[in-house]
Amino acid sequence: MARPGALFIPMSDAGSLVALIPRLRRYARALVGERGAADDLVQDTLERAWSKLHLFRHGTNLRAWLFTVMHNVHVNRVRAARPTDTLEDDMPELAQRAAQGDALMVRDLERAIEALPTAQREVLLLVALEDLSYDETARVLGIPIGTVMSRLARAREKVRASMDGKTGTKLQIVK
């Protein structure tokens, strides 16, 4: 009586979805910053994922698929809320504020991540925080792998530049 494979979803997927909520929350927190807004994003993602669960190919990576759903939800929300905002790769960087001492490093990190264009922030977080491969990241975001690499390089360099001098490390990039 089982239906064809594409439609078949084991009961365990419901449990898997629940088990992955903390991972989604971590990524969302880094992506949008504020806790309530991050959980809103997770909630929208879970609801959309449920309604689209039949599109998930069982046996593939459920976590990566959920990040794909979250990416789509997030991009739509950003577009709807602020049509001119930071979806483009290159935006003017925020002015860097001088910070003193290690106590401010955490805030500096948050600010540096927040200052990234969304497209670069997503790549950096999926690779560095969520440990997705470049290939998985490319599929999650629906972009070529070369774009993943260039966004990753730019994101890291921007964060490094904005953290530079605040962590006691003097670094210069040589081009």
Added chain:
Amino acid sequence: MSDETQTIGEGDLQAWVDGRLAPERRAEVEAWLAAHPEQADRVAAYQSIDDALRAHYDPVLEEPVPARLQDAVASRRRWRAAAAVAGWIAVGAALGGATVWQLQAQRGPVPVAQPEAPVIARRAALAHVTYAPEVRHPVEVGADQEQHLVAWLSKRLGGDVRAPKLDAEGMALVGGRLLPRDPGPVAQFMYQSAPGRRVTLYVRTEGPDQRETAFRFAREGNVRVFYWIDRKFGYALSSADLNRDELLRLANVVYQQLNP
């Protein structure tokens, strides 16, 4: 410089930071970095940024998951959509046979001729596999707030809901949660034995045309379920850890406690 200098690009450096180079390539990149200290400093800074990212955001993993997010998975609409997509029968059949038969309980209510389709058993089994494996957040309200839990669920189900006491059977109440369902909400109580075996009691309101039924047994995958309808409520007792006889004994205790 050597040939390697020309062939090592930014992509190699990023992949080095992420530990995604093959061993030979990694050795080449590291040899190159040894000859280019500024670049070595730069990629080291990238690594420390990654470390800081994880150190800063990893604690989110340990935070309690807000109930609204758990509900987003278990909510009525998604539940029904998932059921429609998965097909409850397909789920059971694929996981080892949806064997459903009727059982005359020793002291349970009298069986009726037309048994209800075992939707309740399937939903209870799904709810069981969803929450029973949870280590951190198996319930919304813990047994330490039992009065509040029972009052809350009674209010939401619109009737006098009680959490049976199964301590004499070696099962302690862990707590409970609310699971939305058509046409009204569902309560789930979770019990756990000292060795960590778990049982959930699924309680839902039944329509006025529902009559009492005997205990019935269903098996969904590795989850065994005894279910019955008693006046206003339908009940399903599920466990993947107890065998049929153990579960039946527990179901009798539950039934008797709810019908003093």
